[in-house]
Amino acid sequence: MYHLGKISYLTFPIHLLFIVILLLEVFLDLRVDCLSFTYPSFTKENENDFITTDHSYIAFNAIQVTGDARGASITNLSGRIWYSQPLNLWNRKKNITTSFNSTFVINIKPESDPSGEELAFILTKESGPDSIPNNSYGQWLGIVNASTNGSSTSNIFAVEFDTRKSYLDDLDDNHVGIDINSINPVNQVSLTDRGVNLSRAIDVIASVRYDGESKILKVYTFMTNQTGDNERNPIISMPLDLSSFLSEDVLVGFSASTGIYNQLNCIKAWNFTSTEIGNDHKVSLLWLWILIPIISVLVIFLGGVCLYFISRKKKERMQVLDQDENIEIQIQNSANAPQRFQLKDLKRATGNFDPKNILGRGGCGVVFKGLLADHNKEVAVKKFFKDSSQGAKDLIAEVTTIGNLHHKNLVKLIGWCYESNELLVVYEFMPNGSLDRLIFCEEKGEIRGRLRLNWERRHGIICGIAQALDYLHNGCQKRVLHRDIKASNIMLDSEFNAQLGDFGLARTVQVNGKTHHSTKEIAGTIGYMAPESFHIGRATVETDVFAFGVLVLEVACGRKPGKQNEENGYSNRVIECVWDMYKIGRIIDAIDVKLEREFDEEQAECVLILGLACCHPNPYERPSMKTALQILTGESVLPNIPTERPAFVWPVRAQSTNKAAGDSLQEGQLTQITVLSGR
Numbered sequence: 010m011y012h013l014g015k016i017s018y019l020t021f022p023i024h025l026l027f028i029v030i031l032l033l034e035v036f037l038d039l040r041v042d043c044l045s046f047t048y049p050s051f052t053k054e055n056e057n058d059f060i061t062t063d064h065s066y067i068a069f070n071a072i073q074v075t076g077d078a079r080g081a082s083i084t085n086l087s088g089r090i091w092y093s094q095p096l097n098l099w100n101r102k103k104n105i106t107t108s109f110n111s112t113f114v115i116n117i118k119p120e121s122d123p124s125g126e127e128l129a130f131i132l133t134k135e136s137g138p139d140s141i142p143n144n145s146y147g148q149w150l151g152i153v154n155a156s157t158n159g160s161s162t163s164n165i166f167a168v169e170f171d172t173r174k175s176y177l178d179d180l181d182d183n184h185v186g187i188d189i190n191s192i193n194p195v196n197q198v199s200l201t202d203r204g205v206n207l208s209r210a211i212d213v214i215a216s217v218r219y220d221g222e223s224k225i226l227k228v229y230t231f232m233t234n235q236t237g238d239n240e241r242n243p244i245i246s247m248p249l250d251l252s253s254f255l256s257e258d259v260l261v262g263f264s265a266s267t268g269i270y271n272q273l274n275c276i277k278a279w280n281f282t283s284t285e286i287g288n289d290h291k292v293s294l295l296w297l298w299i300l301i302p303i304i305s306v307l308v309i310f311l312g313g314v315c316l317y318f319i320s321r322k323k324k325e326r327m328q329v330l331d332q333d334e335n336i337e338i339q340i341q342n343s344a345n346a347p348q349r350f351q352l353k354d355l356k357r358a359t360g361n362f363d364p365k366n367i368l369g370r371g372g373c374g375v376v377f378k379g380l381l382a383d384h385n386k387e388v389a390v391k392k393f394f395k396d397s398s399q400g401a402k403d404l405i406a407e408v409t410t411i412g413n414l415h416h417k418n419l420v421k422l423i424g425w426c427y428e429s430n431e432l433l434v435v436y437e438f439m440p441n442g443s444l445d446r447l448i449f450c451e452e453k454g455e456i457r458g459r460l461r462l463n464w465e466r467r468h469g470i471i472c473g474i475a476q477a478l479d480y481l482h483n484g485c486q487k488r489v490l491h492r493d494i495k496a497s498n499i500m501l502d503s504e505f506n507a508q509l510g511d512f513g514l515a516r517t518v519q520v521n522g523k524t525h526h527s528t529k530e531i532a533g534t535i536g537y538m539a540p541e542s543f544h545i546g547r548a549t550v551e552t553d554v555f556a557f558g559v560l561v562l563e564v565a566c567g568r569k570p571g572k573q574n575e576e577n578g579y580s581n582r583v584i585e586c587v588w589d590m591y592k593i594g595r596i597i598d599a600i601d602v603k604l605e606r607e608f609d610e611e612q613a614e615c616v617l618i619l620g621l622a623c624c625h626p627n628p629y630e631r632p633s634m635k636t637a638l639q640i641l642t643g644e645s646v647l648p649n650i651p652t653e654r655p656a657f658v659w660p661v662r663a664q665s666t667n668k669a670a671g672d673s674l675q676e677g678q679l680t681q682i683t684v685l686s687g688r
């Protein structure tokens with residue numbers, strides 16, 4: 010289908026071109042080709058082929074040059090009739106003249122005794138129906154009048170067939186003469202000697218032949234029954250340069266006149282042929298033939314280029330549409346499809362993504378504060394970075410993952426949007442912002458922030474996140490690994506309840522153990538990454554637990570995790586620091602000094618030791634989230650951790666004694682191949 014379209018695209022301009030060439034040829038041919046026509050007789054329909062003056066028309070199958078005998082008087086008349094297409098007689102630039110033959114059948118019927126006046130074959134400059142001199146009847150033969158006789162402006166050449174001697178110089182009443190701008194012939198020959206009588210109402214054949222090369226004019230005149238000598242021998246043969254007194258383009262035709270004596274001047278048949286003289290039109294036609302192939306090639310080339318770009322554009326658009334549909338389908342297929350927003354609504358909500366409304370920047374996008382107009386509800390709008398298909402994958406992960414999760418400690422997803430290549434996710438707005446800002450804000454000298462995050466609130470946050478992670482790992486239909494637990498991904502609502510967000514890296518794990526491909530990418534944030542993740546290169550529940558441990562220490566101590574280094578077994582500063590305190594039995598001193606010792610010491614010690622247990626270099630030694638939660642609520646006892654921080658050993662081995670009760674190996678844990686859905 011597509012291929013057919015392509016062919017017709019390509020062939021269309023070619024077809025068009027050929028049509029244009031054809032039309033041009035037809036048009037130019039009419040203009041330039043030699044003038045030739047044949048009328049064996051004349052009918053009324055042929056009248057359109059001729060230009061006629063007042064008294065000339067076609068009747069009785071003949072041209073009546075000075076009217077007919079239909080009752081009206083034909084005394085003192087003159088008339089002309091021309092073929093409507095001009096003859097290109099000569100070419101000034103090329104200095105060539107056409108050759109032509111004009112053969113016609115004359116029939117002159119006397120209407121008085123004697124008859125008069127004359128009939129002539131003429132060449133004139135191009136002119137209209139009224140271009141006959143006034144009072145050119147009688148002796149003026151319809152070619153000049155008293156004032157234009159002898160003037161070069163008359164621009165007329167005539168071969169007269171005279172039936173009346175009307176003035177002194179006129180030869181007789183039956184002769185042929187050659188007239189140039191005057192009724193006084195430059196050459197005249199009597200027909201009487203040849204046995205030709207013009208005015209007897211019988212057909213007389215006359216032929217005017219001009220050779221443009223030798224510039225010789227010949228006139229033949231003979232009766233239909235006269236063959237032989239008369240037909241072969243011209244009555245007049247003379248050198249004559251028509252171009253010396255005629256214009257380049259002329260009209261060919263007849264003129265006739267009557268006087269006080271009159272006659273019917275009829276032409277019963279006419280054949281005209283001429284040679285083609287290559288004129289300017291022809292030259293331009295030659296150029297056309299050179300230019301047309303060049304233009305054709307250009308048009309085809311440009312057409313091809315256009316086609317290429319059009320099809321590429323189309324392909325791109327199809328791809329975008331495909332992706333669009335994909336995202337739509339994937340999201341709509343997820344059980345609890347969140348609301349789909351329109352880009353214009355989100356633009357309005359965020360003041361067209363005003364930088365003033367930026368709440369924070371993440372690994373894959375920027376978060377803006379927004380106000381939904383129709384609900385008057387505050388929201389956080391995450392706008393994914395435009396580049397790469399990664400954004401789309403993150404969006405799908407985020408929307409489909411959280412869309413299906415419902416827990417008081419998970420950020421609530423309100424909706425999403427994918428339009429004009431923009432990926433957006435809409436969350437509930439958290440008035441207290443992200444946790445990291447509150448913990449570390451005293452570094453920026455904000456006293457109020459420190460006060461707001463007292464021990465109870467910190468403990469509540471830790472418990473909340475533990476509940477959320479326990480829900481993700483053990484509580485929901487499909488096990489979900491968050492893979493990016495850190496302070497900046499934890500949002501605080503107005504009551505300082507923690508809500509875990511940013512599921513851009515989160516992946517679900519098939520609980521039924523069906524093997525899909527597992528990911529080799531290392532995801533997460535430096536400082537929160539378990540040492541073994543650099544070796545196994547994938548996420549497990551244990552790596553989530555490790556990150557949780559770092560988060561616990563961070564919240565309790567008010568310290569940033571610091572960077573990890575290989576020498577210390579990929580440990581980080583906060584872990585080393587707290588473990589050192591634990592070693593000397595003063596772990597409680599690790600608690601954030603900004604709390605000014607206002608905290609439940611027993612609870613604080615429990616939190617710190619749990620944090621260390623979660624950060625155990627050996628993943629098998631870390632408690633599960635379930636156990637961690639039980640420890641926090643006092644339902645389970647603290648695990649024993651060594652006073653000396655154990656070194657990280659690879660490969661790890663399960664030592665297995667210290668593990669808290671109730672754990673059994675499950676999918677997504679280190680000992681089993683983690684099965685990931687998604688990428």
Ligand SMILES: *[C@@H]1O[C@H](CO)[C@@H](O)[C@H](O)[C@H]1NC(C)=O
Nearest residue numbers: 082084085086146147268269
């Ligand atoms: C025709 O012309 C001649 C000479 O010009 C004139 O004497 C005569 O009266 C004219 N005849 C008519 C009918 O007009």
Ligand SMILES: *[C@@H]1O[C@H](CO)[C@@H](O)[C@H](O)[C@H]1NC(C)=O
Nearest residue numbers: 108109110218219282283284
């Ligand atoms: C005119 O007629 C003569 C004789 O038949 C012929 O040789 C010549 O080629 C013709 N010229 C044209 C232009 O038709």
Ligand SMILES: *[C@@H]1O[C@H](CO)[C@@H](O)[C@H](O)[C@H]1NC(C)=O
Nearest residue numbers: 158159160176190191192193
């Ligand atoms: C017409 O003009 C020619 C000059 O070209 C002249 O010789 C002749 O006498 C004129 N004829 C008449 C009837 O005036």
